[in-house]
Structures are given as C-alpha cells and as structure tokens.
Amino acid sequence: MTPKFLQDSLVESRREFTGEARSEAAPPVKSLLQAMSVADRRQLEALVRADLSAAVRGDAGLPDLPNHVRQVLLPDCRSVAQQELEAGLFVAAGAAAQHLCFRVPADIARPARVIRGVEPGCAPDFLPTVHLEPFALGPLLFELLPRSLDDDEVSGVPGVRYKQYQRSVVLFLADDPQARVSLAGVDRQHWKDAWTFAACSTGEPQSWFHRDERSKITRDEREYLDSHGRVLHSPPALGSALFRRAGLFRGLSELRVLGGPTEQRVIWSKGASCSDIASRLLHPLFGLPATYRKDILGSLSFAVLREDVEGVRATRLLLSRDESADAQLRDEFREQVHGWHQNPWRVWEQRRIKQITRRQTQQGRSLAEVRASYTGEELASAVKGITSSGQIGLDACSEAQREFQALLAVYLFNAGQTAAPPEQTRVHTLTAYNLTVSPRHDELVISTNAPDNLVNWLVPRPSSSCGVPGMRVRSWPNDGTFRLVHLPTGGQITVTSREERDVDSVGDEQRLARDWFTSDRDVTRREHTALAAIPPMSPGITRLLSALVVRICAKHPQHKWALGTWSWDPLKRGKEPGGGSPGDFGGVERYLWGAHDDWELRWDGYPFPSDVAAALTDTVVGLDGVQVTGTDTAFTITLEDATIRVQHWSTLPSTGWEDEQ
Structure with missing residues (x-):
C-alpha cells in the first residue's frame, strides 16, 4: 500500500467524522504516518484494507490498534x-x-x-x-x-x-x-x-x-x-466525544440532544438509520473511545452503545430515529x-x-437604486415608490390599491384549460409582454413597449369579453400613456411607454379613437355578476396576492432568482421548471382559486417555484412577515392566518378547476 493511498484514505475517513476541510485533516495524519513504527503501520494498513467504511470495533479479524495511534488520528479530550x-x-x-x-x-x-x-x-x-x-x-x-x-x-x-x-x-x-x-x-x-x-x-x-x-x-x-x-443533558466525556464527531450528525432532521449524568440520548426523525450511526461511532479508528461497545445494534430506529469500564457505573448512548413524532412536531411548528x-x-x-x-x-447607492436593481425601474420611477419613512415601498400602498392588485392577481394567474373562470377575460395575456412594474402608494405603473395593447387586455369593450370587470380609461394624456381606474375598488394603473407625465385630462378626439369603456361609464350588470363570483379574500390573502403582482417581473441583482413575468427565465438557466428543456411546455396553464384565508396556486412553465418563494422572502424586497414551508416545488405561503398552497404542475396529475367543483 503506497503512503499516498494510506494517507488519503485516513484523511477522508476522518473528515466524515469531524466535518473538517481536507486542508485541516491532512497535517495530523501526515505527521502520524511519518513518526509511526513499522508494527503500528502494518496494523493500520490491515484496517484500511478491511474497508474502513464498514468496519465496526470488535469485528472478527480486525486488529486492535494502540490507543496512542487513535488519539493522534482523532484525539479525545481528557x-x-x-x-x-x-x-x-x-x-x-x-x-x-x-x-x-x-x-x-x-x-x-x-x-x-x-x-x-x-x-x-x-x-x-x-x-x-x-x-x-x-x-x-x-x-x-x-x-x-x-x-x-x-x-x-x-x-x-x-x-x-x-x-x-x-x-x-x-x-x-x-x-x-x-x-x-x-x-x-x-x-x-x-x-x-x-x-x-x-x-x-x-x-x-x-x-x-x-x-x-x-x-x-x-x-x-x-x-x-x-x-x-x-x-444537565449529557455525560461530559461522552458529550465531548460526540461533539468532536459532529460531522456524523449532519443531514439529520429534527435533531434533539437529551439525557442526564450517565445517559445521552440523540433523537432525530429523518436521515440515516440508528444502526448506521451506531456502527460509525464504533469505527475502529475514528469512533468513540475504545471503552464503548455495542449493547443493542442493528435496528433502523433504535440502538444503544454502552461504556464498558470495570468498577465504574456504565454510561449509555441511546440513538433513536422517531418518525412517529414527526406529525406532532409539524403541528407545533x-x-x-x-x-x-x-x-x-x-x-x-x-x-x-x-x-x-x-x-x-x-x-x-441610494435606496432608490437598490429598489431599481430588483424591479428594473428607471431611477426616477423608483424614487417615486420610496416611502416617506425610507422603506423600499413595494407593498406600501393604500388599502384600495391593495384590494385592486389582489383582484388583478386572480385574472393574471388563471390561464389555459385548467384555469378558474376569470381565465375567460384573457387578462393573463399581459404576462407575454415585456413589462416593468413600478408600484406606488395609490397606483401601479406599468412600462411596456406596447401600451395600447396592454390597455386592450385590461379594459372591457362593448364588443369583447376581455378585460378586468370594472376597469376604465380615466385619461389618455398622450399616444403612449394611459391612466386607468378600477371603479369598484378605486385602484389605479398607469400604462406607459415612457416616463409618465402628471397630466389628468383627456381630449374628446382621443377618447373616440377607441371603444374602451371610460370612467364616465358605470359598472355594467355583467361586470357586477363577474365580480360577485370572485371568492372573498381575508386581509392576509389580499396582501399575499398583491405582493405577487407587484413582484411579477422582479429579479435579484446577483441573479439568485427571477420571476420573468411568469413567462420566461431572465437568468437563462437552459431548463424548464420540472426538468424539461425550454419550449417543452405547450400553452400557458395557471390556476389560482380559493376563499377567505385558504387559496391554491398552480402553474406550469416559468417561473421556477423556488424563485417565487425567494422573491417573497428576500431580505431586501420580501413581504414582511411571510413564511414559506415545504419543498422546492410544493410549498405553503403563510402570512398571519392566511395560506396559499403552491405547487408546480410538473409534480401534479393533470387536474383542473372543473374537476374540483
């Protein structure tokens, strides 16, 4: 066995126990091998040949290594x-x-x-x-x-x-x-x-x-x-030995350490089996001190190691993988x-x-520059969104504006064959355009390369079923700027292709150029019926849905996440959520529905679900108070008592709104 192979084997085995970097584990092993006697080296080589990954102290055929060698390989405290x-x-x-x-x-x-x-x-x-x-x-x-x-x-x-x-x-x-x-x-x-x-x-x-x-x-x-x-909860010598072998416990879920003066209990719910951990702790080179022996070994969920010292009260280590406590822990959580x-x-x-x-x-960098680095706004627009108290201001809007933005979410996030009824208005088509969203206290400013097209999808017309019910053109200051108002809630949108101007009037000749409903026309009976069919929302749900809308095209400045108007990947990661290649998905499929404080959101294609979670919980532009629990593709967004259950369609069977009625 070459010295290099022996050294590398020992270093990697030690790192499994300690969690050290290779540069930290290699020097003591190298020093030991250089100073080791021929007899000790032969015993060490025999252990390495016996497959260190499966060796357990006391196994037949394994030589007993002198304690002074073990104490150099992984020293214990005295x-x-x-x-x-x-x-x-x-x-x-x-x-x-x-x-x-x-x-x-x-x-x-x-x-x-x-x-x-x-x-x-x-x-x-x-x-x-x-x-x-x-x-x-x-x-x-x-x-x-x-x-x-x-x-x-x-x-x-x-x-x-x-x-x-x-x-x-x-x-x-x-x-x-x-x-x-x-x-x-x-x-x-x-x-x-x-x-x-x-x-x-x-x-x-x-x-x-x-x-x-x-x-x-x-x-x-x-x-x-x-x-x-x-x-109180650990025998000192045993607790110290486990501390120096902390690398073995990485990756165990819901780890708890309990015990008393002569007994140590280590409990977890998911991860390696108890027999695996116990076997590693009895490793002939890097395990617990040589006085420890197996008492109960071989169970997936329970194992006991006992210190065998004559004339001294035995110290025991109890290992337990308790999956039955998982549900209770989750409820408490x-x-x-x-x-x-x-x-x-x-x-x-x-x-x-x-x-x-x-x-x-x-x-x-000013606070407005920080905000603009996330939203893509022009600096002048970002400045107008900063609050008087010096906050980023993405969610600092009036109650009327927040109520409208939450309603808008229901129309943006329903699309395709599996969608809820608001899909029929085709408002979700907005997300196919190149947008920049600039949320303000009492309006939502959307900059785009085709403002008149966006207005076509937002505002109802006599000859079309498209548009958000109750949305009206309030003024049309120039060829590229449109100010809209939602009559039932009072929420406002400005759609522009350039920096918006503070103009609040509209000429008759411009108003007659299109057949959009304008602010002097009352909400129709058909619109009242459509709005009445939208489920009620709790304050928490209103805040969550509004937050999704104002972040619909946000992107982390260091490219950690991006939402891409829910239609493309600005980070160009070369894959679709769920593992497919770009273009694998056919039409857009989105589903957002619920009632009061319990809603559900599903979609296919972009964005990556983990990006949605990251945007809502970002340390700079996240929604204050929000929690996300679950996996990368299926999780729950929680705010106060409100929850939105989120799941990407790649992890679901094909089920639609109609199937759930």
Missing part, C-alpha cells in the same frame, strides 16, 4: 472542564437546530445544521476549533450563554464566557479558563448580528451573566453548579409559524436589511 464545555456546546447545538427551522423560508423538515465541522486541535492541548453553518451563531449563543430565569434557574452552560478577536471568538469557562473552544470566522459584525437574535429570543429582559461578570463566575452560577452540575411577529428572526432580518441598505448607500 480534562473534565474541557469535556464539560464541549458537551455543553453539543447539547446547545442540538437545541439551536430547532431555531434554524424558523428562518425564512421556515421548514421543519429542513436538515437544520449548526456545526459544519470541528477541528480537534493539535498537541499538546488539542483544543478544538468549530466551524459553524451560516445563520447558526445566534441560536447557538441563545442556547449556550448562561442567563437567569424567573424561578432562580440558570439557562445555558454556567460559567461560559467569550473573548472577541478580529476573525474569531474564543469561548472559555470563567472558573477554569484553560477550557477553551474557538469559533472560526466570527468577526465583530457577525457577533453583533448574532447577539441581536439571542437577546430578542428571550422575549423579555433577562440577566445574562457574561454581562455582569466577563471573567468571573457569578454567585448564582456557582450555586447552580454546586446543585446541578454544569451540563405550524402554530409557531403563525406567531411570526414574535419570532426573533424577524428582528434579525430587519437588522440585515438596514445593514445592506446602509452599506449600499455608503457605496454611493
């Missing part, structure tokens, strides 16, 4: 204080994963990961460095840093303090500063953002001990330590999602928005 700190981090990471499920787009089934990898460190102290997943620092601080509760209890890990460096943070114990763990890649701004989340998560002012004593342990913490110990206004992620998101806009302004 200091009690260090074990307590690392076990506390492991328990806190398990609890923090639940918080990440509420981050936009909220999804209880998402593998919410806190720890990306752990570098066990180098001799002589082997102090670890932790690499966190994005967004994980705030929830981790909330679960880890000690604070007082109303009933004289202590939440978090007593004695934990921190020291900030330029690009990292070192966590340590105030009563034993030699116990330390480094958090890599955490600068001052990252820490400040994370602390915003942690402080808001408490819901009310509480005493954080690290603020009272930065380097000493408080009296309350000392009393709690004396009566309960530092870590939905209830909490509806309480989004209390969710600390909202405060965190608002802080990020302010930082983004502040940074862009400092770089010479």
